[in-house]
Amino acid sequence: MGGNQTQIKFILLGITDSPRAQTPLFVLFLLTYIVSLVGNVGIISLVRVSPSLHTPMYFLLTHFAFIDICYSTVISPRMLADLLSEDKTISFTACMMQFFTFAFFAAIECHLLAMMAYDRHVAICQPLLYVTIISSRVCWQLVASSYLFAFLSAIIYTWSVFGGSFCGPNHIDHFFCDVSLVLKLVCSDTHSSEMVIFAFVTINVVGTSMIILLSYISIIRTVLRMCSAQSRARAFHTCAFHLMAVSLFFGPAFFMYLQPSSRHGSLDKVASIFYAVVTPMLNPFIYTLRNKEVKGALLKCRSRFFNHWQHRRVLSLRT
Structure with missing residues (x-):
């Protein structure tokens, strides 16, 4: 990428070209973004202050919430x-950096979802060995390796997309610099770049989804062998939240990145909005609405805060 290349500017056509729709969409997506930030920051804060939530599952969930914050903030x-x-x-450099950070956080999210599925697999299928297999050290090693691999993937991924020559149209019919639309603007041959991109998408998306699939096949087989209906219901209930998060993320991602380039169309923007904007907002609700452990921690925090407030109030009245 030479000096002339970095002087290129792209034009993002955005979600819609209708002036009447832009203000309502701005209000809607602003509220969505605020709720996403508050919800994910809330999860991180709650886990940090609640000793009952200091477990591997919630350790992974805090990283998941952090990545959701970063992921949505990029877009x-x-x-x-x-x-x-x-x-x-948008400048060439800004477009490239947006794409790099988006690819980086998206790859980490894929790996975290796979780790959370493996965590549930060990908890249900090998409960007596859970503390040994999913130790604190193992959790840190898994998370650190996912960040490192995602970083290397994002560098190669970004070079494959932006390493070609841009000499034609500069309009991107999207609201961010996404892979298929940027590649359409490359004048040089993109076959090798597309092969590299396909390989890394396969590793990060298909590979992690296969880990999730195999984990849940094993979980289902174990649960069906349980004698107690109550135990089966509890096990399925534990996994339901994670399966919802997996479906919300991987469903639109498969639609976007594993279809032929000739089939990309207007639905791409809807799918992108869903996994880049809506899903980070929904994840905090998915993991808290019917989660008894999180509800219990919330009640304890509320009681602790209320008691502390009452104590401060009594002291102020005495003085």
């Missing part, structure tokens, strides 16, 4: 600004 602020701005240009 949402720029999208919100473009909805109210007439100037939708």
Whole structure:
């Protein structure tokens, strides 16, 4: 990428070109982004202050919430600004950095979902060995390796997309710099780049989804062999939240990145909005609404805060 290459500017056409729809969409997505930030920060804070949640599953969940914050922040602020701005240009460097960070956090999210599935597999299928297999050290090693592999993947992924020559149209019919639409603007041959991209998508998306699938096949077989109906219901209930998060993330991702480039169309924006903007907002609700452990921790925190407030109030009245 030479000096002339970095002087290129792209134009993001955004979600819609209708002026009447832009303000309502801005309000809707701003609220979505705020709820996403508050919900995920809330999960991280609750796990940190609640000793009952200091377990491997919630350790992974805090990283998952952190990645959701970063993931949505890469996309949402720029999208919100473009909805109210007439100037939708983005520099070559900014486009490349947005793509790099998006690919980095998306890859980590794939690996975290696979780790959470493996955690549930060990907890249900090998409960007596859970503490040994999923130790604190193992959790840190798994998370650190996922960050490292995602970083290397994002570098190669970004070079494959932006390493070609851009000399034609500069309009991107999307609200962020996504792989298929940027590649359409490359003048040089993209066959080798597409092969590299396909390989890394296969590793990060298909590979992790296969780990999740195999983990849940093993979980289902173990649960069906349980004698107690109550034990089966508890096991399925434990896994239901994670399966919902997996479906919300991998469903649109498979639709977007594992279909032929000729079939990309208007539904791509809807799928991208869903997994890049809506899913990070929904995940905190999925993991808290019917989770008894999280509800119990919330009640304890509320009681602790109320007692502390009452104590401060009594002291102030005495003085």
